[in-house]
Amino acid sequence: MEIIVARYSGFCFGVDKAVKTAFNVQFDQCDGRVFTLGELIHNAQVIEALNKKGIQAINDIDELRENDCVIIRAHGIGRHVYEMLRERNVRIIDATCPYVKRIHEIVREKHDEGYQIVIVGDPTHPEVIGINGWCDGKALIVSDEKEAEELACSDARMCAVAQTTFRRSKYDAIFETLKKKFAFALKFDTICNATVQRQSEAARLSKVADAMVVIGGRNSSNTQKLYEICRQNCPQTYLIENASELPSLKNIKNLKTVGITAGASTPDWVIKEVIFHMEDMTKRQEGEIDFSKALEESFTEIKNNDIVKGKIIGYNTTDVFVDLGYKADGIIPMDEFIDDPDFDPERDLKPGTEIEAIVTKLNDGEGNVALSKKRMDAIRGFEELENAFKNEQPVEAIAKEVVKGGLVAEYKGIRIFIPASQVSDKYVKDLSPYVGKKIKVKITEMANKRRIVGSCRVLIEEEKNKKAEAFWNEVEEGKEYTGTVKSLTKFGAFVDLGGVDGLIHISELSWKKIDDPSEVLKVGDKVTVRVIGVDREKKKISLGYRKAEDNPWYKxxxxxxxxxxxxxxxxxxxxxxxxxxxxxxxxxxxxxxxxxxxxxxxxxxxxxxxxxxxxxxxxxxxxxxxxxxxxxxxxxxxxxxEGEEPAETAEEDLPTEHTEEMSTTIGDLLNEKK
Structure with missing residues (x-):
């Protein structure tokens, strides 16, 4: 087997500068503690080495004290963050990548000139957040052509810059869309040359190799892009963080050529370690040692970060015990299980149940192997989310927290951002009732682990469309349905029948005259209605609510x-x-x-x-x-x-028979006339 290493791989100039700056810090020259603002680079080994040196990563500036030393990472920070650091009177060691610094200057200058800044990149990436800080946080951030297409047309002048690790071809395509949205569009080529070289070299190598190994942190944006490029050309592409993950390669003895590339945050010594292990595998192949056997042997000597399988042998309130077939048992903290609202220890932790986990420590201090199911779930969860995204299949996630602009849900340890407009098919002012509940989500965007976007609304609308189609196929006058009162108007009540709305006219709400539908119903009421009119062309349904037996004229x-x-x-x-x-x-x-x-x-x-x-x-x-x-x-x-007594007199005053007497004679009448 031939191993080919990409010419451009490992630390780029900016990352190399930041790492050297951090490791060269002289503690005797700092009056206080030493921190990096956020992780210096996306590489666990480097972060661990910095921790041993006494340099910790913090994300909250409020944790700083006067005279502390702060290292600004290669991704850079916004202008207001510099001001906040100076207010706290801390020493600033700026390791911002020069390419990123150049973007800061462009954005500051063009923003002051009145341009609308558009940043093409991942809105959650620290580099993009830092760039936005140089135009007072007023930039429009787009990550794909669809988001660019959704922007409103404007007569403003626009200036576009890109995240340094963004794919050039994608940036070009997005800018073509942006040009149609603004009266004047200006574009700066801000993609790092090292990024372009790595991506070009990875594309070339992946077209000729039987398998590709991409080395780097799984939360590294540029590493993920290298992985995506290689996978497009070479289906057998593997993303690993270090040499201990190499056993995941399969059918190694059938491979003639294996290419190796690495992200900009990957140290040279990690790349060399992987190459050494690959060469060792090649020698074992030439000695006709079956790789599956080698994989089994690797489990006899468990190492940190190994993926292992075992069987549950018991549990208590704090730990779950696993038989690994090793000289020591594995222990998984019970906390890693109880996040699931459906977790039932009697059902899920039965002795003999097989479980997969990652080795976090060979000896936890008591002779046991410390394991993490959560980290394992995150790996498998990411793979499952990838498949769900490709196959457009929904997943069931747990809503964890409300954040600015939406909701964050979690699927097997992987965070999914759901914009507020995508939580429901209608406006939801308060998202807090969703927290802690299971929700069905369709993955709509998946750039990497740090940028996964989902939508509940899409699924709700798809379900409504299915129900609506079924409804129109079977609806007929006289049928009864159970629905929910959706809204009230002066002329009646609209009822959701499951994907289709029908109207109960005010005259059909009650047998007695009413002035407003709210006298009978309120929004959210469950009601049983019958269809009294169907207009399929106009998609209108007339409903009756009042019941015949309630009609006062009934019988x-x-x-x-x-x-x-x-x-x-x-x-x-x-x-x-x-x-x-x-x-x-x-x-x-x-x-x-x-x-x-x-x-x-x-x-x-x-x-x-x-x-x-x-x-x-x-x-x-x-x-x-x-x-x-x-x-x-x-x-x-x-x-x-007039002059008469009322016709309606008391019964006792009425005569029982006619007894009128004639008191005037004819002679009397004649005398009166004379």
Missing amino acids: IEEKYHVGDIVTGTIKRMVPFGAFVELEEGVEGLVHISQISNARIAKPDEVLSVGQTVEMKVMEVNPEIKKISLSIKEVKPIDPVR
């Missing part, structure tokens, strides 16, 4: 019969009669001719609204909701003429 003929004497209250009067309420929702009509024995011109001559009257039922017609009544048939109400 009215069984309650009121012709000849019945009933009591009611006068509700309103019209020229031809008076409407009388018999019960809520049921009114009958007393025609003007059925009020009095005497002729009256208007009902209000003898009646008043609110008056209680007795009546006889003359007719009941449920089909047209009509009940005819008569007051005259029970107790007529005659009008009172």
